[in-house]
Amino acid sequence: MQRTLVVLLLILFPCSLFAQEQATAKRRLKIGLALEGGGALGLAHIGVLEWFEKNHVPVDYVAGTSMGGLMGGMYAIGKSPAELRTLMLTVSKKWDGIIGPTPYGALSFRRKEDLRAYPNAIVLGLRGGTTLPAGLSAGHQISLIIDKETLPYSGIASFDELPIAFRCVATNLVTSDEKDFQDGPLADALRATMSLPGVFTPAKIGDAIYVDGGLVNNLPTNVVRRMGADIVIAVHLKTSTPEAKNIRSLVDVLGQTVDVVVTNNEKKGLEDADIVISADLAGYTLADYKAAETIMNRGLEAAEEKARLLETYRLPDTDWEEYRREREARVKTAAPTPQFVKVTGTYPDAVAQLERSLQNFAGRPLDTKKLEGALTRLTGVGKYDRAGYRIVQVDGREGLLVTVEETAYAPPMIQPGFEVDGSESGDVNFTLGARLTFMDVGGYRAEWRTDFLFGSTYGAHSEYYRPLTAGSRWFLAPEGAASISTFKIYQKNDPLAIYGVDRANIGASVGYAFNRFAEVRVGYDAGWLKSKLRIGTQQFPAVNGRTGAARLRFLFDGSDDPVIPRRGVQMETNFHWFDTSPGAAEAFPVMDARIGYFQPIAHPASLFAISSGGTTFGRQATGTPQFFLGGPERLGSYGLNELRGNQYFLFRGGYLHDLLLLPPFAGKRVFVIGEYELAKMYGFPTAAKLPNDFAAGIVAETVVGPLFFGGSIGDSGHKKWFFQLGRVF
Secondary structure (H helix, E strand, O other): OOHHHHHHHHHHHHHHHHHHHHHHOOOOOEEEEEOOHHHHHHHHHHHHHHHHHHHOOOOOOEEEEEEHHHHHHHHOOOOOOOHHHHHHHHHHHHHHHHOOOOOHOOOOOHHHHHHOOOOOOOOEOOOOOOOOOOOEEEEEEHHHHHHHHHHHHHOOEEHHHHHOOEEEEEEEOOOOOOEEEOEHHHHHHHHOOOOOOEEOOOEEOOOOOEHHHHOOOOOOHHHHHHHHHOOOEEEEOOOOOHHHHHHOOHHHHHHHHHHHHHHHHHHHHOOOOEEEEEOOOOOOOOOOOHHHHHHHHHHHHHHHHOOOOOHHHHOOHHHHHHHHHHHHOOOOOOOOOOOEEEOOOHHHHHHHHHHHOOOOHOOOOOOHHHHHHHHHHHHHOOEEEEEEEEEEEOEEEEEEEEEEEEOOOOOOEEEEEEEOOOOOOOOOEEEEEEEEEEOOOOOOOOOEEEEEEEOOEEEEEEEEEOOOOOOEEEEEEEEEEEEEEEEEEEEEEEEEEEEEEEEEEEEEEEEEEEEOEEEHHHHHHHHEEEEEEEEOOOOOOOOOEEEEEEEEEEEEEEOOOOOOOOEEEEEEEEEEEEEOOOOEEEOOOEEEEEEEEEEEOOOOOOEEEEEEEEEEOOOOOOOOEEEEEEEOOOOOOOOOOOEEEEEEEEEEEEEEEEEOOOOOEEEEEEEEEEEEEEEOOOOOOOOOOOOEEEEEEEEEEEEEEEEEEEEEEEHOEEEEEEEEOOOOO
C-alpha cells in the first residue's frame, strides 16, 4: 500500500508542476504607462496611445502629470485615442479663448460697463490687501471640459474603478509635498494636476492648494510601479536644450529655473522605467497648441521607433478582444437625470438665489451645453472665478451639485485706467483713472461703484446700484459726481481757446435690466456748472449756475469685445430735458444716439460702421453748445472740438485686419485699421459742405488698454499724425 502511494505521488507531482507552469505562462505581465507633463507637448501622448491600440498593446495602469495626467485620465475613463485626437484638436484651435477671461458676451451688464469704461486687463483685488490674481486664467473653461467628460464617473469611490486604473500627480503648495490622487472627485484631481503656476490659478481642495505636479514628479513611473505594474513604460517629451544667449530677461530666467526643477525630477522617472518612449519635440514649446496635430504625430512616430521592443507585449487578437471587452464593460457613457440642484461654495443668500435660478436643470436629462452656458454667465458677474458641476447622491436621490469658487482676492476690486490723447502735437493730455467696486453692499447683487480721475481731469463719481429685490430686474441708482477739467478748442492744429469747467451734481434713477445686453433708466439730475475762459479767444459765453435735467437712457451692447469689436451691434440713446441750465433762455431738450455694427468678413478681417447724431430739436438758446466734433473718434483730422453746435451727425466706416497675437502677459492682438469719416455740424460754417477724412493706423490691444498710432487726412487742409491710449471706438 505504501509503495502504491509513493508511486502515485511520483506520478502526480510532475503533473502538478506542469499545471502550475501552464498557469504561470498564461498570466500576462501587467503594463503601466507613465505620461510626462508638458503643456501642449503632452498632446504627443495621444499618438503613443494610438500606436498601442493599433498594435494591441494593453494598458492596465496609467499615471500622469499635468497634460500627461489629463490625457491619461481621459484615456482611463474610456475615451479612445481617436476620440482624444478629435477632442484636443478642437480644444487646441480655441485654446486662447479657453485660457482667457470670461467671454465678453457672457459678462453681466455691469461688468461690460466696467470694461468699456476701463478697457484693459488689469484688476486689483482689495480683499485682505492689494492683490493680483493668482494666475493669468481661472481655468473655468478647461474645468467645464473636464466636468463634462468625467460626469458619468461622479460617484466612483476610487480611481481603480475606472476602465483603466488611474493616478495623477499634483503639488501641495501648503506642505510642499507630492499628492498622488487616487480617489475623490476625478474632475478636481485633473484640474489640480494641470494647474500650471502663473497660467492657471491653483486648485483649492479642502484646506489644500494644489498646482501642477511637474514641480515634484513630472514623469511618475514610481507611481505606476506602486499601482502594481510589472512593466513600466514611460513617455518622455524630449525638447531642445536652451542656448545661453537666449536666457536674458526676467521671464527667461524664471522659466528656465522651473525647467531645471522639472528636468531633475524627470531623470528619476526615466531611471525607474523599464521602457522609455521618447517623443522628439525639439523646436516646440508648452504653448504650441497650434501645432497640435504635428505634436500628436510625433508621439505616434516615437512609439513606432520602439516597435520591436513594444511588440513583445502585443496580445493575440482573441486576447485583445477579451481585454477590450473587460475594459469597455466598466465604461460609463451617460449621467443620471438629476432630481434636485444644490449649490455650494458661497454664502447662504447667494446659494438660495443661485439654486432658484438653476432649478430648470432638475427633473430632466441634463443638457450640459445649456448648463455650461449658465455657469459661464455666472462667472461673468465678477464674484466667482469658476463654477463646476457633478452628480451627487443624497438620501438615495441623485442630483446636480454646482460648486462655485469665489474670487480669492476680490471684491472689493479696483480697475485702473489710462487715457492718453496725443492728437494735438505739443499738447498731450493724460488722465489716470480707477474704478472701485464693492459687491453685495446692503443686499444680494447690490453694488457701490466709485470712479476717480486724476490728470487732465480731476474728479469723482459714485453710484449705489440696488435691485428692488434679490431677483428683481428693477433697480434704484442714486449717484453723485464732481469734476474739474480743461476744455480745449483747436482750429486745425492751432489752439483757439482753453476753458476751465467745474461741475457737480447729484441724481437718482430707476431702471430695468432686460438681460446682460440691455438696460433702460429714467431719472433726474440737479447740479452746478461753471465754465470760464482761461486762455485764447472766446468761442462761447462763460456760464455759472444751476443745472437740472430729467433724463432717459437706453443702452444695448451685443458686441463681442469692449475694446475692438469684431462682431455684433451696439446702440445707445440719451434724452435730457433741461428745466434749467446756466445761460439758457428757456427749458430745452437734448437727444443723442449712436449705433455701431461690426461684421467679420474673413478669419483675420472685419468691417465696421458707426453712426451717431444729436439734436436740441431746433432750440438754440442753450447757453453753451451741446455737441462738439473734432479729434479722435469724432472726425480725427480736425482740431480738437473744432466744430460745435446744437445738431450734428457723424458716420464712421472702416476695415480691421489682424496682424499678430501678443503674448498673454502683454495683451491680445495687433491690428491694422483704416476708416472713412463723414460729418456735419449744423449751423457752424465749414469750408467743406460735409467735413470728411480718411484715417489709418496700427492698433495694439495691450494689457493697459488699446494703443493707437496713426494719421488722418481730411478736407480743406486738415491733416495730422497722432497716438492714443484708451479708446478706439
